[in-house]
Amino acid sequence: MGDPASARFYISTSEYLNIGLSVKSAMTEISYQKLQRVPAWGLASEAMCYIYSPTDEFDVRKVFRLARRQGLSVGFRGAGQSYGDAALNGEALLLDLSGMQRILDWNPENGIVIVEPGVTIEQLWRKIISSGWWPPVVPGTMKPTLGGCAAMNIHGKNHWNLGSFGDHVLAFSALLPGGDIVHCSPTEHSELFYGILGSFGMLGCFLSLTLQMKRAESGAVRVSAFTAPTIDSMLELIDIHKEDDYVVGWVDCMSDGLRLGRGVVHMANHLLSSESDANVVLDEYSKHELPSVLFGVLPRGWVWRLIRLLNHRPGWKLINSIRYYIGLWRNGHTFIQSLPQFNFLLDYVPDWRRVFLPGGFIQYQCFVPKAKAADAFAAVLRRCRERGFCAHLGVIKRHRSDDFLVSCNLDGFSLALDFRVSERNRPRLATLAKELDEIVLSVEGRFYFAKDSTLHPEAARAFLGPDTISQLANLKMRCDPHGLLQNNLSRRLLPELHVPLLVEEHVNRD
Numbered sequence: 001m002g003d004p005a006s007a008r009f010y011i012s013t014s015e016y017l018n019i020g021l022s023v024k025s026a027m028t029e030i031s032y033q034k035l036q037r038v039p040a041w042g043l044a045s046e047a048m049c050y051i052y053s054p055t056d057e058f059d060v061r062k063v064f065r066l067a068r069r070q071g072l073s074v075g076f077r078g079a080g081q082s083y084g085d086a087a088l089n090g091e092a093l094l095l096d097l098s099g100m101q102r103i104l105d106w107n108p109e110n111g112i113v114i115v116e117p118g119v120t121i122e123q124l125w126r127k128i129i130s131s132g133w134w135p136p137v138v139p140g141t142m143k144p145t146l147g148g149c150a151a152m153n154i155h156g157k158n159h160w161n162l163g164s165f166g167d168h169v170l171a172f173s174a175l176l177p178g179g180d181i182v183h184c185s186p187t188e189h190s191e192l193f194y195g196i197l198g199s200f201g202m203l204g205c206f207l208s209l210t211l212q213m214k215r216a217e218s219g220a221v222r223v224s225a226f227t228a229p230t231i232d233s234m235l236e237l238i239d240i241h242k243e244d245d246y247v248v249g250w251v252d253c254m255s256d257g258l259r260l261g262r263g264v265v266h267m268a269n270h271l272l273s274s275e276s277d278a279n280v281v282l283d284e285y286s287k288h289e290l291p292s293v294l295f296g297v298l299p300r301g302w303v304w305r306l307i308r309l310l311n312h313r314p315g316w317k318l319i320n321s322i323r324y325y326i327g328l329w330r331n332g333h334t335f336i337q338s339l340p341q342f343n344f345l346l347d348y349v350p351d352w353r354r355v356f357l358p359g360g361f362i363q364y365q366c367f368v369p370k371a372k373a374a375d376a377f378a379a380v381l382r383r384c385r386e387r388g389f390c391a392h393l394g395v396i397k398r399h400r401s402d403d404f405l406v407s408c409n410l411d412g413f414s415l416a417l418d419f420r421v422s423e424r425n426r427p428r429l430a431t432l433a434k435e436l437d438e439i440v441l442s443v444e445g446r447f448y449f450a451k452d453s454t455l456h457p458e459a460a461r462a463f464l465g466p467d468t469i470s471q472l473a474n475l476k477m478r479c480d481p482h483g484l485l486q487n488n489l490s491r492r493l494l495p496e497l498h499v500p501l502l503v504e505e506h507v508n509r510d
């Protein structure tokens with residue numbers, strides 16, 4: 001691999017370790033005990049970071065001061081559920097904010113909750129569901145923290161309808177590296193509000209978030225599943241159902257020719273508790289749990305080991321075909337699921353990412369305007385096949401545009417593709433990703449930093465555009481003039497955001 005930028009998603013541990021040790025030897029106050037190997041969620045990359053675990057605002061302040069005295073950068077980490085390098089800060093400080101996990105206030109009358117940033121989606125829904133409320137925007141797993149969701153401005157299977165996480169943030173407070181706390185809402189410091197939400201921890205650390213929850217009286221949805229024999233019919237079906245409460249398409253990426261992009265679309269709508277078949281009753285807490293066994297017999301914890309046996313091309317072809325033909329056989333099938341069961345499908349199989357060890361996997365997610373989506377996605381899927389890759393999982397969602405400064409969102413569709421990584425395929429995968437970027441950029445598409453592992457600075461700049469980058473750089477100067485806040489993703493994609501770090505000896509010790 002000649003190109004260092006494309007090689008970054010698989011930099012080896014020993015390289016990090018060597019750098020980490022040399023950094024350590026230059027330091028007087030940062031303990032070697034804090035140096036830990038931290039993996040990206042997809043396990044395809046990792047970094048050696050000095051981990052600090054604050055439990056309150058004062059701990060965060062101390063780490064900011066320590067970093068300035070040592071001339072080191074600070075990155076943030078919530079639950080570490082970003083697929084790539086967004087929550088890594090190699091050879092520098094990494095603040096693990098998952099310990100700031102108090103729900104500060106919950107009002108079941110109006111559905112407004114105030115939380116610390118380390119509260120997880122899981123903690124939140126468990127707290128509110130019995131009063132008939134649900135978080136309006138959730139990802140495909142319940143593990144992320146709300147600080148991480150705000151920093152990436154995540155979306156769910158209802159993006160067209162309800163927008164992204166930031167659309168339900170009523171206010172937040174954030175600690176800036178210089179020590180000031182800013183309180184922001186859509187009307188108070190609105191430039192910071194729309195800038196900090198989504199800017200991957202580059203401007204400040206969320207200390208608290210005030211969120212509006214959504215009414216969900218039964219805690220359940222009625223789900224319908226329809227097969228789509230081609231990519232065009234898949235996008236059409238998703239678009240027709242975009243006003244449903246949720247809609248998502250699964251793509252069989254192993255299919256080709258006339259069946260390219262075939263799959264199954266699931267749409268779901270909240271069930272009223274008055275509906276007679278609402279078999280998930282509000283107070284029946286256990287009904288909200290994911291099943292402990294799959295297919296009636298298989299303990300959930302074992303499933304990844306079985307899938308691992310099929311972790312090769314014929315195996316994935318078999319899994320995808322079975323899934324498609326079951327969908328075809330049960331076309332139009334309707335069933336009831338609890339909200340956690342419907343939304344957190346990926347949590348059904350604990351540890352599923354271990355299927356892909358030792359190389360791990362990456363996700364490639366691109367966002368494309370509606371009118372260009374069918375052709376662009378067909379071109380993406382075809383290019384994968386031409387280069388000898390088939391994603392083992394493909395997912396399509398409908399999106400709308402928004403007002404956040406750093407945003408992947410547009411009026412169109414996203415396609416997310418999961419690729420297994422191995423020592424052998426890494427260079428070819430990096431080349432493929434670059435080719436896919438060109439297809440996406442040629443139709444004015446966008447990318448999502450929470451999932452990214454392979455993008456190059458040129459592609460990031462092309463999709464964000466000079467105005468956004470200059471606005472972000474201005475906010476960075478305003479909020480973080482010493483350039484303290486960094487992470488591996490920011491250094492990989494937007495190095496121009498960072499000024500050289502200086503050791504500031506005058507900074508107080510306590």
Ligand SMILES: Cc1cc2nc3c(=O)[nH]c(=O)nc-3n(C[C@H](O)[C@H](O)[C@H](O)COP(=O)(O)OP(=O)(O)OC[C@H]3O[C@@H](n4cnc5c(N)ncnc54)[C@H](O)[C@@H]3O)c2cc1C
Binds near residue numbers: 118152
């Ligand atoms: C199985 C799976 C399914 C997923 N499905 C979806 C999906 O459907 N939709 C979607 O949008 N995403 C999805 N994601 C991605 C995930 O929602 C995001 O990566 C989210 O940001 C993870 O939150 P986290 O707490 O783990 O944050 P981390 O991954 O730990 O951190 C993410 C970013 O947040 C910043 N950050 C964290 N805490 C703070 C804070 N207190 N203040 C400032 N910055 C902070 C960090 O700097 C970092 O850049 C999925 C991830 C997984 C593993």
